[in-house]
Amino acid sequence: MKDLIIIGAGPAGLTASIYGIRSGLDLILVEKLSPGGQVVNTFEVENYPGFIDPIPGWELMSKMEGQARRLGVEIVAGHVKSAEKDEDSSLFKVNFADGTVIEAKSVIAATGSSYRKLDIKGEKEFTGRGVSYCATCDGAFFKDKRVAVIGGGNTALEEAHFLTRFASKIYLIHRRDRFRGVKILQERVLASEKIEPVYDTIPESINGSEKVETISVKNKKSGKESTIPVDGVFVFIGFDPNTDYLPENILNEKKEVIVDKRMKTKIEGLFAAGDLRSESARQIVMAASDGATAALEAYDYIINSGA
Ligand SMILES: Cc1cc2nc3c(=O)[nH]c(=O)nc-3n(C[C@H](O)[C@H](O)[C@H](O)COP(=O)(O)OP(=O)(O)OC[C@H]3O[C@@H](n4cnc5c(N)ncnc54)[C@H](O)[C@@H]3O)c2cc1C
Known part of the structure; x- marks a missing residue:
């Protein structure tokens, strides 16, 4: 005892x-x-x-x-x-x-x-084959590749910025019209030429054959659906x-x-x-x-x- x-x-x-x-x-x-x-x-x-x-x-x-x-x-x-x-x-x-x-x-x-998981089609299937919850662990696999980062809080901003060391392009997909993270992190992210913020947008499915090839997203305001070619999806939504x-x-x-x-x-x-x-x-x-x-x-x- x-x-x-x-x-x-x-x-x-x-x-x-x-x-x-x-x-x-x-x-x-x-x-x-x-x-x-x-x-x-x-x-x-x-x-x-x-x-x-x-x-x-x-x-x-x-x-x-x-x-x-x-x-x-x-x-x-x-x-x-x-x-x-x-x-x-x-x-x-x-x-x-x-x-x-x-x-x-x-x-x-x-x-x-x-x-927290996104709970969308393709997430589970491609975990470890392009879907990740840890930029430090998996970022280096995406050298000169295009990735999507999902989220808008401190962790998403920090990790998106970290990924600029490897990835050639980072789509930072957030469901609101501005990020939630602290100012210093927002400034860092917005100053990076590699990061493209995609506001008011939610992911709908992660697609590919062997590995992740695209992510399908929907703009919450316009309802417009689109598909972005990416090699990886990093999820930081809480x-x-x-x-x-x-x-x-x-x-x-x-x-x-x-x-x-x-x-x-x-x-x-x-x-x-x-x-x-x-x-x-x-x-x-x-x-x-x-x-x-x-x-x-x-x-x-x-x-x-x-x-
Ligand atoms: C990517 C990332 C970046 C971050 N950056 C920062 C930062 O820069 N600065 C900052 O202040 N914070 C940062 N944080 C937040 C910080 O990591 C957390 O606030 C902190 O780790 C919380 O500590 P904790 O001890 O409560 O829990 P945790 O660190 O989650 O530790 C809990 C432990 O409990 C173990 N455990 C769980 N269930 C069981 C069980 N049933 N039986 C036995 N063991 C169990 C787990 O394996 C784990 O080791 C970051 C978080 C992430 C994910």
Whole structure:
């Protein structure tokens, strides 16, 4: 039995583990892939404090992981399938995909979110054959090729700009008449000769035989349909929280975990931190801050509740 189980080793979970272990808690940090979370898919991070120059995403996260391990955090490989509180014992039972069950006095859910899909014809079929959700991972395959980027938020703008290193032409397809991302990113994108914004437009299907060859789109205002020849389609239209292993009664209609300012859910002893929580700004620094708050609260709960 553990004091604390932290689920998910992205910035939120790793920071929670650093605060938890320094408080003297007996804890484990569980991760279904390798530690680092979504940041490892980010080419460079330039808004996380402490680094004068932009730092590659993988490097930032390997520093966070190294710091946690140096302090003695045990990172356990495992896919959590459910985390339930037994009201009689007040203990949490955390169930893993391989059948393992570990009990703990407290749990921090820090499992982030996953890429939202377009849900159009051809998307699934061509995933890995031209359709991608990660420019850092797949951008280099599109040297001197034409690609479409779908989305208009910060991630879409950042990733479209990153793709200018490789692609000869980038159609940045957005359903509104202007981008949602911050001004500095909009300016960068609009200044690039390789990027052509395609506003008020939604993708309808991704087409090809072996690989992606075209994308069919529709202008929302005029209703006009057209087909753009492209070799790749990068999708950045948001994220869905990874919360399917948590009790329904702590989630809102978007399946985000409802927390108060102290990262407490309505189940005592269960906390949530990072991108999976309601009203998250979905940034590394916020996830780290949430993780620290959740770990301090978990410590208070364990010490004061007699759990
Ligand atoms: C392309 C891209 C670029 C970005 N650029 C920036 C940037 O420049 N600056 C910035 O501040 N933010 C950026 N972000 C956002 C940032 O990555 C997130 O805000 C941050 O990673 C959230 O951290 P988290 O710990 O909440 O979740 P995540 O980083 O998503 O980590 C969650 C972890 O939980 C694991 N997990 C999920 N489910 C389970 C389960 N059931 N069992 C066990 N483990 C599980 C996952 O494998 C993952 O490792 C970017 C995001 C993307 C996708």
